[in-house]
Amino acid sequence: MSAVRIRGVGKRYTTATGETVTGLSPVSLSIEPGSFISIVGRSGCGKSTLLRLVAGLEQPTAGAVEIDGAPVAAPPDSVRYVFQNYAESLLPWKTVRENIRFGLRHAYALEGREADPRQWDAVIEEKLAEVGLHGISGRYPAELSGGMQQRVAIARALASRPRILLLDEPFSAVDALSRAKLQDLLLDVWRSHGLTILFVTHDIDEALYLSDRVIVLAPGGKGIEEDAPVTVSRPRDQIETRAHETYLNLRGEILHRVLQEGAPA
Amino acid sequence: MTAERTLPLPGLASAPRPNFAWARHYLRSRAFGWTLVALMLVAWQVTASAIFMPELPSLSAIGAEWVLQMREGELAPALLETLRVAAIGYAIAAVAGITVGFLMGRVRIIWAMAEPFVELLRQIPISAILPLLILYLGVDDALRIVIVVIVASFPILLNSFAGARSLSRTMRLTAETFRLSWWQTQVEIGLPAALPYILVGMRQALAMTLVMAVITGMLAGNSGIGYFILEAQQVLNVRALFAGVLTVAAVGYLLNAIFLLIERRLTRWRAIGTAGD
Numbered sequence: 014m015s016a017v018r019i020r021g022v023g024k025r026y027t028t029a030t031g032e033t034v035t036g037l038s039p040v041s042l043s044i045e046p047g048s049f050i051s052i053v054g055r056s057g058c059g060k061s062t063l064l065r066l067v068a069g070l071e072q073p074t075a076g077a078v079e080i081d082g083a084p085v086a087a088p089p090d091s092v093r094y095v096f097q098n099y100a101e102s103l104l105p106w107k108t109v110r111e112n113i114r115f116g117l118r119h120a121y122a123l124e125g126r127e128a129d130p131r132q133w134d135a136v137i138e139e140k141l142a143e144v145g146l147h148g149i150s151g152r153y154p155a156e157l158s159g160g161m162q163q164r165v166a167i168a169r170a171l172a173s174r175p176r177i178l179l180l181d182e183p184f185s186a187v188d189a190l191s192r193a194k195l196q197d198l199l200l201d202v203w204r205s206h207g208l209t210i211l212f213v214t215h216d217i218d219e220a221l222y223l224s225d226r227v228i229v230l231a232p233g234g235k236g237i238e239e240d241a242p243v244t245v246s247r248p249r250d251q252i253e254t255r256a257h258e259t260y261l262n263l264r265g266e267i268l269h270r271v272l273q274e275g276a277p278a
Numbered sequence: 279m280t281a282e283r284t285l286p287l288p289g290l291a292s293a294p295r296p297n298f299a300w301a302r303h304y305l306r307s308r309a310f311g312w313t314l315v316a317l318m319l320v321a322w323q324v325t326a327s328a329i330f331m332p333e334l335p336s337l338s339a340i341g342a343e344w345v346l347q348m349r350e351g352e353l354a355p356a357l358l359e360t361l362r363v364a365a366i367g368y369a370i371a372a373v374a375g376i377t378v379g380f381l382m383g384r385v386r387i388i389w390a391m392a393e394p395f396v397e398l399l400r401q402i403p404i405s406a407i408l409p410l411l412i413l414y415l416g417v418d419d420a421l422r423i424v425i426v427v428i429v430a431s432f433p434i435l436l437n438s439f440a441g442a443r444s445l446s447r448t449m450r451l452t453a454e455t456f457r458l459s460w461w462q463t464q465v466e467i468g469l470p471a472a473l474p475y476i477l478v479g480m481r482q483a484l485a486m487t488l489v490m491a492v493i494t495g496m497l498a499g500n501s502g503i504g505y506f507i508l509e510a511q512q513v514l515n516v517r518a519l520f521a522g523v524l525t526v527a528a529v530g531y532l533l534n535a536i537f538l539l540i541e542r543r544l545t546r547w548r549a550i551g552t553a554g555d
């Protein structure tokens with residue numbers, strides 16, 4: 014059974030002035046449990062819209078999303094969304110520790126069970142270590158760099174023990190070197206937690222390096238343009254994988270497709 | 279750093295420039311204003327002791343009167359009475375203003391229901407409904423407290439409303455993706471996000487509360503520090519009059535200072551610059 018099944022899902026928005034905007038034309042996708050899927054495409058092509066629909070944060074105007082076979086009407090327990098604008102998604106009045114604790118308290122896996130708050134501090138440090146952060150748990154989000162804030166947001170999502178993680182351009186605020194590190198951290202987390210990940214990025218290289226499958230959305234919300242499996246073997250390596258023949262061929266193909274698209278939407 | 283600054287610049291004035299950093303710092307701090315206050319008080323004391331004026335007693339005489347009135351006179355009980363009215367009124371205004379304002383900002387139906395009332399009522403000056411209030415409530419405690427509540431609740435309500443509206447879309451979606459219930463969303467996200475606004479409203483209301491608590495003591499019920507001042511005027515005790523007025527100023531200043539301290543403590547997280555900027 015697929016972890017996520019997207020059946021003819023589309024979204025039209027009505028703006029404040031009454032205009033109708035196509036957020037995303039109907040798309041269909043089936044996502045295997047435990048897979049890492051990347052979604053790339055130009056700005057405004059509907060990547061965030063697709064993620065919000067999967068997260069149950071918005072209702073589609075066409076089709077339906079199913080998670081583990083059940084149609085999504087409200088945000089499902091097993092899905093967590095890490096937002097594009099992390100600066101607003103961390104709770105600024107809470108320290109890093111309290112933000113992670115927020116994730117722990119709202120973990121679906123703990124629901125109904127009595128969680129032992131004495132163990133939480135240890136768990137919090139463990140979650141932070143998973144995203145490569147140490148000794149910052151007493152700070153407020155405003156005292157962290159953008160990339161650190163985004164990592165805290167990821168740690169908070171992990172603390173709530175989702176099975177499906179949706180990441181919306183999580184590394185866009187990070188320099189290239191830290192980015193390579195974070196990509197590897199994310200792959201470790203993905204593997205060790207057995208997560209299904211939907212990862213939105215502008216960066217085709219990043220998408221190829223991380224994923225089992227890259228989905229290219231056409232500009233202007235026109236839907237799926239390309240759905241390419243990435244057959245490069247795992248574990249991946251920043252230097253070897255990126256020099257791999259299959260990787261390079263795939264990269265060439267996708268870039269060719271995207272660039273052919275003509276003028277920006 | 280200072281060494282560099284005091285070096286004469288070639289081609290410019292040859293004499294080393296004096297370092298005015300301390301002066302600039304002083305002129306830009308509140309110590310400057312406090313010095314002016316102190317100078318004014320000194321001028322007052324000197325003038326009043328040199329020239330006898332019944333309408334302007336010296337500060338020392340006012341001080342002596344203040345001690346006397348606090349110890350044996352009516353000032354201490356009057357002050358307590360005013361503070362009691364202010365505290366009760368302020369507490370009610372805070373609870374009512376935060377609850378109504380916040381809910382108006384978070385629940386559409388409550389907004390639709392309450393907005394016309396709020397907009398109509400806040401146009402009415404308190405003096406215009408005073409006769410009605412006296413008619414219904416008499417001239418007792420109830421009247422004084424209700425006046426404070428009416429005046430103080432509006433700034434709290436309007437700011438709480440603005441704070442509740444300030445919740446960003448991302449934050450609302452964060453609450454949803456973590457599957458917070460409606461109640462959890464309000465308590466864990468809505469209220470903390472609105473807190474800075476609520477505190478602004480509460481500070482505005484605090485000043486108005488004290489003013490109204492003093493005035494209502496003059497208007498009705500003959501109580502509190504307002505009545506103390508009025509009575510001092512009637513018996514032409516100018517020293518007591520000044521003692522009363524200065525007490526109000528000092529209490530107002532003190533309350534505001536305490537409030538600022540609490541506010542800074544509660545919103546510490548906002549005082550920090552973003553490291554990513």
Ligand SMILES: Nc1ncnc2c1ncn2[C@@H]1O[C@H](COP(=O)(O)OP(=O)(O)OP(=O)(O)O)[C@@H](O)[C@H]1O
Nearest residue numbers: 026027028034035036055056057058059060061062
């Ligand atoms: N709430 C909304 N109301 C109206 N239109 C919207 C809304 N949200 C998104 N849109 C529109 O839907 C389209 C897709 O937006 P979306 O945010 O999904 O793009 P995106 O691919 O995530 O872009 P970016 O890479 O810039 O984040 C855009 O044209 C956008 O203007």
Ligand SMILES: [Mg+2]
Nearest residue numbers: 060061097181
């Ligand atoms: Mg987006």
